[in-house]
Each structure stands twice: as structure tokens, then as C-alpha cells.
Amino acid sequence: MRDIDNEPPTDLPEGWERCELKELFYNGLIADGDWIETKDQDKNGTVRLIQLSDIGDGLFRDRSNRYITESKYMELNCTKLEKDDILIARMPDPLGRACLFPFLPYLSITAVDIAIFRSNSITIQHYLMRLINSNEIRNYFESYSKGTTRKRIAKKDIENLIIPVAPLEEQKRIVAKIDEVFEQVEAVKGSLEKSKKLVKQFRKAVLTKAFKGELVPTEAELARREGRDYETASQLLAKIKPNKEKPNTKTTTPPINNEPPTDLPEGWEENILKSRVILQGGNAFKSKEYENSGCPIIRISNLKNEIVNCNDVPFLNINKINEYKDFILNEGDILIAMSGATTGKLGIVPSICNNWLLNQRVGRLIIKDKTENKFIYWLLKYKQNDILGKAYGGAQPNISPNMIEHMICNFPPINEQKRIVAKIDELYAFADEIEAQIDFALKRTDTIKQAVLAKAFRGELVITEAELARREGRDYEPASALLEKIKSQAKEISEKPQIRKRTNKKGE
Secondary structure (H helix, E strand, C coil): CCCHHHCCCCCCCCCCEEEEHHHHHCCCEEEECECCCHHHCCCCCCEEEECHHHECCCCECCCCCCEECHHHHHHCCCCCCCCCCEEEECCCCCCCCEEECCCCCCCEEEECCEEEEECCCHHHHHHHHHHHCCHHHHHHHHHHCECCCCCECCHHHHHCCEEEECCHHHHHHHHHHHHHHHHHHHHHHHHHHHHHHHHHHHHHHHHHHHCCCCCCCCHHHHHHHHCCCCCCHHHHHHHHCCCCCCCCCCCCCCCCCCCCCCCCCCCCEEEEHHHCEEEEECECCCHHHEECCCEEEECHHHEECCEECCCCCCEECHHHHHHHHHHECCCCCEEEECEHHHCCCEEECCHHHCCCEEECCEEEEEECCCCCHHHHHHHHHHCHHHHHHHCCCCCCCECCHHHHHCCEEEECCHHHHHHHHHHHHHHHHHHHHHHHHHHHHHHHHHHHHHHHHHHHCCCCCCCCHHHHHHHHCCCCCCHHHHHHHHHHHHHHCCCCCCCCCCCCCCCC
16 A cells, blocks of 8 residues: 555645545445456357447447356356446556446446446546546556556556545535536537538538539630630540540440430530540569668558658669659659559659659559649549449459549530639638648647646636535535545445456466
8 A cells, every 4th residue: 555645745625635546445346347258258148248449538438249148247257337337448548548337228247458446426436537537647547557569557556546535515516517518518529520521511512513614614604705715625635635535335344433424514525534644553563672772662551641641661772763664753643542441542742752663552643735633633532432432342442444544524624624723722722721720629629628627626626615615604524534434334344255256367
């Protein structure tokens, strides 16, 4: 046991007390969860096995779906969970997060890496759950955690935690105020998350209007206003390739969008993407050729969040680069992921990746003359859901160059393409700015919660019981009296024989 008198002094509000966490549970329960091995589990069982994934920061997530049978529950002498038990995650993330166990309509137990704390006071349970989720306690847990790859905190270190304890009546007011403020914060957070969804819908609407010819004035309309001629999309294509290519109706790969033609804006043309673009796949570089320096190679893992991430790349001997000159990237190249979870994701090669090499499973779109490069990027962004929807393969999506090249697309005149790109860039920049503000505000909600908890456990969130008693001219029960009462109640509880639980291989 720790010598509390040797702990560094702290300023406590009048009527408060410091004690070890376990002192509040002398008349209750402190236990680790049960050591349940995979062989003990049964999907047809009726006893729920609560997992680390169920333990949220102040809330029960209810994510897992594992069970054991009642006979196994009895055989292993498992600890039954009760409503309002404090469940503390002894492993990240974050380590030490806590929640109250809710009412569930079936018998429940918990895994060994979750500690169970149960007192005979619901007020104390709620108060301690909030306290345990404060940054001050989290920092304590982190400092006492052990392990390299998987940190965890021992139950005894949780038990020995020195905590500030308010008088019981003050605890009630603290909990009520925290719940009130947190409810308001969650309401604000919900509004912000809705706003973020609206930003996403706004971006989608921008692209929809752009490729329907409704985002900017059409080139045909501007030409009429200005009394001039203009070059249509068909005339532009004739310059790019005099023998206009028709969709390959004999290919075994179906077009990604085979909907019937729609009414196009004046001057636009419907055609396959290959009429403007050639899709080149990357080279299948062998990992045994990789070196620690040389010419970097862009892989599919480098396409993240619609950008080309230039970190974590392998290298090819610089003397071999001429063998792969067809796969050298240029600044501004558009890349597309061709398989896996990132299928359809796009990225534009930044200047830092100029003259790098392109690996397999990533396609490069080679734009033909007189077609706006960024227009093709936004067009493919607009078509992303179609691309992913038509991807095929075994366990993971896969898209072929032929399918991409034979997408049916709508193309406007070149000058209109430029105006569309400029407008999309402008509106997306506006959306990015709004989203950044929303993200900042969302982070602030978490900061506000921690600020409220810090204030609560300094005795500054609500009026103290000592001050309230003075105002009302009455006595009150300080925290020291509460602790003495818990100790005396514990003495009255008859000792029950302890049945040793099965332990894991480490004896924990």
C-alpha cells in the first residue's frame, strides 16, 4: 500500500479527501475480467463476452459479438457483470478509458484485459468513471503502463491510484453538471458532423453540375453573347485524332457506364475516355531489386486521400533507370489505383515526385493534345463510384485499363473545360476551408470536455458542499466521513470463500 502522507501535497477543496481508488471499493468488487480462450467460446452461447472494442471513452460501444455457454460460465467461475459496473480498459487505445456497463438483456462477462470496479453507490460509480477519463488520470495510467508492442496497465496500479474524493452530495452535483455540459457538447458535435456531411454533399453537387454543363456558362452560350464562332468538342477531337475512334463493341469488357445517351449541352460530345486519354499501367518491379537509395518508386500504397504520398517508397538503382524510361513520372501526371481497397483513388504527381518510377497496380493517364489535364482528373473524380461499382476480381476489387479507357464520358469544348476546372477548384477550395474549420471545432469539443473534467475535479465546476452548507446553515458529511462509512460497511460484510480462477500462462 502507498504511504499517502508521502504523496506530494495538493490543494483540495474544503471537505474533500485524497485516497487510493481501492478504498472506495472496500464494500464492493475489484477484479480483472475472465481468462476466456478461443476454445472456450461458442457462437451459439448465451453468455456475452464483453471485449476491449466495447469500451469507449465514457460510453459503452456495444461492438463485439462473442459468447460462451452457461455451462462454461459456471465451469470457469466467471464474474457476472452488473449494471453501472465501471469497466476500465487495461490496454489502448486510449489506455485506461472507462465506461459504465449498461443494462443488457442477457448474462455478461468481460475479457481479462478489462478491469471491473463495483461499489454499492451509483453516485460513486458515475463520479469515478468521469474522473478516470480525465487527462490527469490518463497520464497516470500511461506512466505506469508496461510493455513495448502492446502496452497495458496492471490492476494493482489502477487500485493504488490516488484520487480526489468530494463529499457524496457534491459528487451528485458534479456528475449532473458534467452530464449536462457533455450533452450540450455532443449536440454541438452532432451539428458539426452534419455540417461535414453537407460539405461532402456540396462537393458531390459541384461535380454533378459541372459534368451536366450547369456549373459555368457553356462555350456555345458565350459565343452567341459575344457574336463569335467557337470550337466544339467534336471539332477538337478531330484535331486530336482525325480518324475518330468508336467504342469497341467487340471487346469482352463492358463499358463502365452503358446508360443510353442523354441530352448534352450544346457543343459537348459523348465519347469514350480513350478518345482523349491513354491509360498506362506501371511496371512490375521486383522487390529483390529494391535498394536503400536511388530512384524512388511510387506504389499503390502511396495513393492516399486523393494525393500522391511521397513517403515510404522503395528505390531502384539509379543506373537502371534507362531500362524503365517509359515508366518515369512527370509532375502533373494523373495516377489511379487499379486494385485493392484503394481502387479508383486518384492523385496528381507533385513536383517532388518528378522523374520517379511507376509501379504495377497504378495507372497513369496520358492526356492527348488540347485536352485540359485537370479536367480529366475532375472527370474521373466524378466517375469514381462508377469505377468502383464495376470493379471485378476475387477477394478484392480490380479494374482493367480497358474498362477505364472505355468509360462513356461527356466532353465540353476546350475553353469551357478550363472554366469548369477553375470553378471546381474555387468551390473545392471553399469547401476545404469550411471543412477545416469544422474539423478544428470538432477537436475543440474534445478539449472542452477535458477542460470541464479538470475543473470538476478541482472543485470548481459546482458549488462545494462545504460552501452550500454554510449558506444554508447546516452541517454536512465530508469525504473523510464517507470513507469511514465505506470501511465500516466492509467490516460488516461476512467474508465469502474465494474460489481461485483459472489464470493465463503468465499467472495473471
